[in-house]
Amino acid sequence: MEFLVLLGPPGAGKGTLSRLLERRTGFLPVSTGEVIRHEMADETSDFGRRAKPYMDRGVYVPDELALTLFFSILKKFSSGAKVALDGFPRTIPQAEVFLDWVKQEGHVFHGCVHLDLSVAQAVERMKLRRICSVCRTPYHLVNRPPSVPEICDECGGALMMREDDDPERVASRLERFHEQTRPLIKWFADQQRCIHLDGGNDPAESVATLMASWALI
Numbered sequence: 001m002e003f004l005v006l007l008g009p010p011g012a013g014k015g016t017l018s019r020l021l022e023r024r025t026g027f028l029p030v031s032t033g034e035v036i037r038h039e040m041a042d043e044t045s046d047f048g049r050r051a052k053p054y055m056d057r058g059v060y061v062p063d064e065l066a067l068t069l070f071f072s073i074l075k076k077f078s079s080g081a082k083v084a085l086d087g088f089p090r091t092i093p094q095a096e097v098f099l100d101w102v103k104q105e106g107h108v109f110h111g112c113v114h115l116d117l118s119v120a121q122a123v124e125r126m127k128l129r130r131i132c133s134v135c136r137t138p139y140h141l142v143n144r145p146p147s148v149p150e151i152c153d154e155c156g157g158a159l160m161m162r163e164d165d166d167p168e169r170v171a172s173r174l175e176r177f178h179e180q181t182r183p184l185i186k187w188f189a190d191q192q193r194c195i196h197l198d199g200g201n202d203p204a205e206s207v208a209t210l211m212a213s214w215a216l217i
């Protein structure tokens with residue numbers, strides 16, 4: 001399998017970037033946050049039950065739980081799949097296990113994409129962010145509005161605000177990001193495995209930069 005890892009504060013545009021990347025290169029976006037929300041909605045899910053107390057408090061799930069989730073998600077993919085990870089790894093211990101596993105299994109890790117955006121810009125963007133309640137396609141009321149107001153272009157579903165985009169949770173997610181994910185970005189960068197991109201740039205340009213840097217086809 002081939003992997004790349006997307007890191008950036010909430011609101012930086014990882015969802016939009018990964019959808020564009022999928023169209024151009026076939027890298028399948030996997031948002032572990034989306035998977036966790038889905039599992040939590042399923043009352044029979046053991047994982048959902050274990051993750052809920054952390055998600056409710058707005059903190060990351062423990063490394064062990066994140067790793068369990070990651071390896072269970074992987075079972076759905078073929079051995080030749082190309083995957084863009086959003087939300088995993090989130091901490092250095094998770095990244096160490098991930099990279100050891102990649103090496104052991106002979107997979108390819110292209111590197112980490114750090115999509116950066118200032119806190120003020122991230123907060124502003126999230127206020128205008130919407131997501132399809134059915135297929136989860138992301139929209140932005142100014143930068144990427146749907147053709148018909150409040151309706152998804154892809155599937156006709158109703159648009160809504162993402163569950164964790166309310167101002168209180170946004171503040172807590174930004175804080176979490178700065179405390180816990182910044183060290184991980186530095187860790188990847190120290191190994192020369194990180195590309196820094198400005199989340200304020202045109203996503204098509206960012207995708208072109210990635211494709212050229214890592215020879216993604």
Ligand SMILES: [Zn+2]
Binds near residue numbers: 133135156
């Ligand atoms: Zn939709």
